[in-house]
Amino acid sequence: MSISRKMIKTLLAAACLMAVCALFTGCGKKKIIGELTVINYGEYLDPDMLDLFTEETGIKINYEEALTPEEMYTKYSSGAIKYDLVCTSDYMMQKMIKDGEFLQIPWDQMEYKDNIGKKYYEYAAMFDEGNKYCLPYFWGTLGILYNTKKVSKPVDSWDVLFNGEYSGEIIMQNSMRDTFMVALKYLGYSINTTNPDEIRAAYDLLLKQKSQVQAYLVDEARDEVVAGNAVMAVIYSGEAYLGHEYNNDLAYVIPKEGSNVWFDCWAITKNCENTEFAAKFLDFLCREDVAAANFEYIYYSTPNTKVIEGLDEEDRENESLVPSEDATKNCEVCLQAPDDITALMNDLWKKLKSE
Amino acid sequence: MNEDKVRNGNRRSLLSGPYALWIAGFTILPLIVIMKYALTDKTGAFTTANLTAIFTDPINRKALWLSLKIAVGTTLICILLSYPMVLAMKHLGLGKKGFSLFIIILPMWMNFILRVLAWQMILSNNGLLNLLLTTLGFEPVRIANTETAIMIGSVYDYLPYMMLPIFTAIMEINEDLIEAAKDLGAGGFTVFRKVIFPLSIPGLLSGFVMVFVPSMTSFVIADILGGGKLQLIGNIIEQEFTTANNWPAGSGLSVMLMLLVLISTAFTMRRKTEGRESALW
Numbered sequence: 001m002s003i004s005r006k007m008i009k010t011l012l013a014a015a016c017l018m019a020v021c022a023l024f025t026g027c028g029k030k031k032i033i034g035e036l037t038v039i040n041y042g043e044y045l046d047p048d049m050l051d052l053f054t055e056e057t058g059i060k061i062n063y064e065e066a067l068t069p070e071e072m073y074t075k076y077s078s079g080a081i082k083y084d085l086v087c088t089s090d091y092m093m094q095k096m097i098k099d100g101e102f103l104q105i106p107w108d109q110m111e112y113k114d115n116i117g118k119k120y121y122e123y124a125a126m127f128d129e130g131n132k133y134c135l136p137y138f139w140g141t142l143g144i145l146y147n148t149k150k151v152s153k154p155v156d157s158w159d160v161l162f163n164g165e166y167s168g169e170i171i172m173q174n175s176m177r178d179t180f181m182v183a184l185k186y187l188g189y190s191i192n193t194t195n196p197d198e199i200r201a202a203y204d205l206l207l208k209q210k211s212q213v214q215a216y217l218v219d220e221a222r223d224e225v226v227a228g229n230a231v232m233a234v235i236y237s238g239e240a241y242l243g244h245e246y247n248n249d250l251a252y253v254i255p256k257e258g259s260n261v262w263f264d265c266w267a268i269t270k271n272c273e274n275t276e277f278a279a280k281f282l283d284f285l286c287r288e289d290v291a292a293a294n295f296e297y298i299y300y301s302t303p304n305t306k307v308i309e310g311l312d313e314e315d316r317e318n319e320s321l322v323p324s325e326d327a328t329k330n331c332e333v334c335l336q337a338p339d340d341i342t343a344l345m346n347d348l349w350k351k352l353k354s355e
Numbered sequence: 356m357n358e359d360k361v362r363n364g365n366r367r368s369l370l371s372g373p374y375a376l377w378i379a380g381f382t383i384l385p386l387i388v389i390m391k392y393a394l395t396d397k398t399g400a401f402t403t404a405n406l407t408a409i410f411t412d413p414i415n416r417k418a419l420w421l422s423l424k425i426a427v428g429t430t431l432i433c434i435l436l437s438y439p440m441v442l443a444m445k446h447l448g449l450g451k452k453g454f455s456l457f458i459i460i461l462p463m464w465m466n467f468i469l470r471v472l473a474w475q476m477i478l479s480n481n482g483l484l485n486l487l488l489t490t491l492g493f494e495p496v497r498i499a500n501t502e503t504a505i506m507i508g509s510v511y512d513y514l515p516y517m518m519l520p521i522f523t524a525i526m527e528i529n530e531d532l533i534e535a536a537k538d539l540g541a542g543g544f545t546v547f548r549k550v551i552f553p554l555s556i557p558g559l560l561s562g563f564v565m566v567f568v569p570s571m572t573s574f575v576i577a578d579i580l581g582g583g584k585l586q587l588i589g590n591i592i593e594q595e596f597t598t599a600n601n602w603p604a605g606s607g608l609s610v611m612l613m614l615l616v617l618i619s620t621a622f623t624m625r626r627k628t629e630g631r632e633s634a635l636w
Contacts, residue, residue, distance in 0.1 A: 070598045174583040215500045215582025229480045354414045354586045
């Protein structure tokens, strides 16, 4: 008696389950054939594109975000979530390539890979020899966003940050490498220096500058210059573009001493079980309509030549959107520093912040 | 009869099951993991260096000192703001009392980060405060990105946690005691000093724990209102975990900070139970 009742219950439960399944498959959407777990910077992909991708391919995207490359790496290396694809910056890419974290991108499966300009693959080769692992996604420069109405003469050098003329009106990046980069370039050193003396010299300069710095910010730096709370900020080109949109008095310059040209790239991790799906996703990102949607969502410089060709003239001549060859002449890609240099910089950065 | 009691007792302890599971999974287990990290170096070998670093490293010492300064300042200001307000509320009618309480609790309905960001807008160089000052003909002030700014933000965020327990404690005081003190010739201040204040100490101590501990350990307020120029111990811990990727160092600092906080709260908790007992007598 009791057994048959149990059986009825089980049967009923199974029937319910089947009904529910039927409900889900019956609503016209493409059947889910697999999933990919990706990690990207925050607000760094038009969310509509994820839905579009799932709709077209039936591959579900589990989307995770991180604020900085370091945060991404911490999440990745903790192993709590197995990521199939990561998007991160050049120097972190370099470290992870060296650690053997990536699989080669199956380029032959990618129809639209040539939408990415050759020049950008060449830049990427600086940290990814032979272009095996990295697909350039967005790129840009670090420079100075300043209020043209509040400076005595046009800004063209890092000197304005250190000469004391704009004391209390300067915003620096709250990020170790970026802030050290500014000082190193101003002193005429390479941003990838491995000479401890040069790094200490940069620290001394930054320490002297600290009393003149209004704040070390990341996301709010642009808004503070837009709102007129500060005259200038060290800022990424994409942020500078938006700043100019909000306030026409603002201009962006890549200082003549040179700066950092950065690349954010996608790569397939060694945890990825289905590289075919991963390649589909990367190819999708290269497609003109998708790249254009992401460009309009983010407004950083795109390496997608098809998208650049489609820009109107004003945008194409905007230094913060499409940097000229001349301006990027002295720029370097930021590479992963050896462990002892990173430790030294970490230490000096902590010291700088606590002084 | 006795069996029934035991069974009842067992059944009741079952009720705490879900919470016990929660605590085991999300408090005890993470604590054990943090302990393990704190006692090992990057290679996994045993060390106590991570624990002592809070005192031996001058950067950590400085951050700890600044945190302590801000936490003590925040707590004191909260106490000084709470007592007059609560005393003023004491004699309000039921409706007005309810309304005042509502006003005190209202900011807590808004997200904590949003409240801090609002203060950033108010205090920035061209912010609301300076706009107000300059239109009234005063010199603008530079409060943004200073210790003062961090303290203002902390006081704003934690004030209700001080005010509410003090309010409850003072409302519990029997009016007859105050009447008696007055009959015996005590003035307003003496009544406060000899009757109201001593009887409100349990509330004050809960308020102390709820304000001092979070303002000692927070890092978001310092990041937003300090402009990244000031480092509290919370900021250092955050950096060890995120940018420096040095979990052992971050865990060591966390464990030591937890110990320091435990010691201070254990002290106040003992005082609190003593206070209750003497109140009973």
